[in-house]
Amino acid sequence: MDYPSYLPKTLFSIPFSLSLEPCADEVPRLYTKDFLLFRADIKIASDFEFCLISSAKRPDLRKIEKLVELMDKLTGGIPCVIASPELDSRQKETLARGGISFIQNERNMFMPFLGTSVYQSVKEVQPKKLSPQAQRIVLNIISGTWNNISAGDLACRTARSPASVSAYLGEIAAISPSLIETDGRSRILRNSGFSKEEVLDIFEPYFSSPVKKSFKLSASAKHLHQFAEQGFLLAGESALEAKTDLAFNGKRITLMTTASHLAALRGRYPTYFDELPWWHDAEVEIQVWTYPVDRSDVRTELSFGIAAVDDFSLYLSLKSQIEQSDIRAFDALEQVRGAACR
Numbered sequence: 001m002d003y004p005s006y007l008p009k010t011l012f013s014i015p016f017s018l019s020l021e022p023c024a025d026e027v028p029r030l031y032t033k034d035f036l037l038f039r040a041d042i043k044i045a046s047d048f049e050f051c052l053i054s055s056a057k058r059p060d061l062r063k064i065e066k067l068v069e070l071m072d073k074l075t076g077g078i079p080c081v082i083a084s085p086e087l088d089s090r091q092k093e094t095l096a097r098g099g100i101s102f103i104q105n106e107r108n109m110f111m112p113f114l115g116t117s118v119y120q121s122v123k124e125v126q127p128k129k130l131s132p133q134a135q136r137i138v139l140n141i142i143s144g145t146w147n148n149i150s151a152g153d154l155a156c157r158t159a160r161s162p163a164s165v166s167a168y169l170g171e172i173a174a175i176s177p178s179l180i181e182t183d184g185r186s187r188i189l190r191n192s193g194f195s196k197e198e199v200l201d202i203f204e205p206y207f208s209s210p211v212k213k214s215f216k217l218s219a220s221a222k223h224l225h226q227f228a229e230q231g232f233l234l235a236g237e238s239a240l241e242a243k244t245d246l247a248f249n250g251k252r253i254t255l256m257t258t259a260s261h262l263a264a265l266r267g268r269y270p271t272y273f274d275e276l277p278w279w280h281d282a283e284v285e286i287q288v289w290t291y292p293v294d295r296s297d298v299r300t301e302l303s304f305g306i307a308a309v310d311d312f313s314l315y316l317s318l319k320s321q322i323e324q325s326d327i328r329a330f331d332a333l334e335q336v337r338g339a340a341c342r
Contacts, residue, residue: 004036005193006056006085006178008106016042021051023074031067034059040081048114050079050101056194058086058176058202061094068100079113085178085192086202088127104177127175130206132290133158134168138207139312141179141191142199143340145295149189157294176202197341200312210289211317212259215275216282221253224306227284230265232257234300234308235287237329240318242300242308243339244332256287256309256317287317311340 009015021037038052051071053064059082068080081101087108095102096110103109109116130138137154140146146157155165169187173180176199181188191199214236219227233239236254240246257265266273276282296307308314315337322329 004054004056007052007054007083008103010106011042011103011109011111014042016040018052023071026074027067027070031063031070034063035067037071050081050113051075052081052083052103054083056084056086057198058088059084059091061091064095064100065098079111081111086176088174088177090126127206128171129208130171130175130203131168132208132210133160133164134171135207135210135316136291136294137168137189138172138199138203139310139316140294141189142196142203143295143310143312144191144196146189147191151187151189154189175206195341200337200341207316209317209320210291210313211256212288212290214254214285214287216278216280217273217284217286218276218280218282219272219284221283224253224304227255228301228306231261232286232306233293233296234304234306235289235314235317236285237318238304239297239300239308239314240329240332240336242304243297243311243314244335246328246332252283252285254285254287255306256289256293258290258292259288261292262286262288289317311336315340 018038018040021039024032024037027037034055034057036054038054040050040052042048053067053071064082068082071078071080079101081103082095083103085104087095087102087104092102092104092108092110099112101109101111101113103111136158137146146154149157151162151165151169154160154168155162158165158168160168166187169180169189172189178192179189179199181190181192194202232255234242234254235256238252238254262273273286293309293313295310297310298307300306300308309317315333318333322333
């Protein structure tokens with residue numbers, strides 16, 4: 001039968017066979033919607049049979065414990081093995097302490113019924129909020145802009161040192177280990193088949209708004225083409241209104257740039273980019289982002305004369321600002337998220 005692509009093809013360099021778990025029909029849908037159940041067989045000195053409980057996504061430990069207990073009763077005590085490429089270090093340690101076997105890949109497994117444990121129990125980076133550059137990298141792999149990219153290429157694309165890129169990849173691997181592949185001494189950033197929405201769902205709890213600060217500018221919104229020529233992009237609610245059916249209020253245009261780009265422009269035009277006090281009315285608002293946008297949305301050029309930030313970046317920049325009580329704006333933001341994931 002067909003192997004799920006995320007499962008290793010061998011154990012200890014020995015192929016093992018899979019068949020559908022005979023007891024699968026007796027397992028409640030609560031579990032089968034999240035896990036695939038197989039009966040595995042491997043010949044090491046003699047035949048070993050075990051139940052393989054697999055998931056492409058990061059599994060819920062509470063569900064695992066209950067499912068292993070259920071399968072133990074249904075199969076009459078055949079060993080159960082959890083297989084997922086998304087197991088993090090905390091989950092592996094917890095499973096091992098509980099005596100539950102697991103396979104992440106051929107270099108990370110805990111199978112005491114075979115008398116082996118080769119998982120890495122070193123102190124790995126724990127999942128946490130991503131740094132701006134790590135978030136930038138993840139957004140690019142979700143969109144498909146950066147895929148099958150080596151750490152060296154990432155250093156060039158982000159203009160960061162190899163040591164910094166290594167730290168960013170460590171942050172990403174702590175959340176989704178399967179996105180980072182090792183090829184000899186190099187590490188490769190690669191999406192091995194997850195959909196855009198699946199990767200976004202995994203990383204969304206660890207994302208932050210890219211907006212570092214915003215200020216009002218004493219400039220006219222009639223000259224947006226001049227801002228476009230200087231590398232600014234439409235952002236904020238202005239971009240949301242341009243991309244969706246949310247009515248444009250026309251009160252203020254919001255544009256984004258980065259701190260380094262803004263500093264360069266201020267050096268070139270000393271008085272043009274001065275901030276206005278917060279109580280002043282202004283036609284233009286500038287958002288300073290923590291990282292640049294690598295792929296702009298040119299669809300807004302026809303109506304506004306300037307490209308906009310991409311859908312993923314716009315969603316993250318507004319997610320914490322728009323309340324669910326503002327139904328029209330919240331629905332528009334959900335439209336942007338849905339469009340980004342298509």
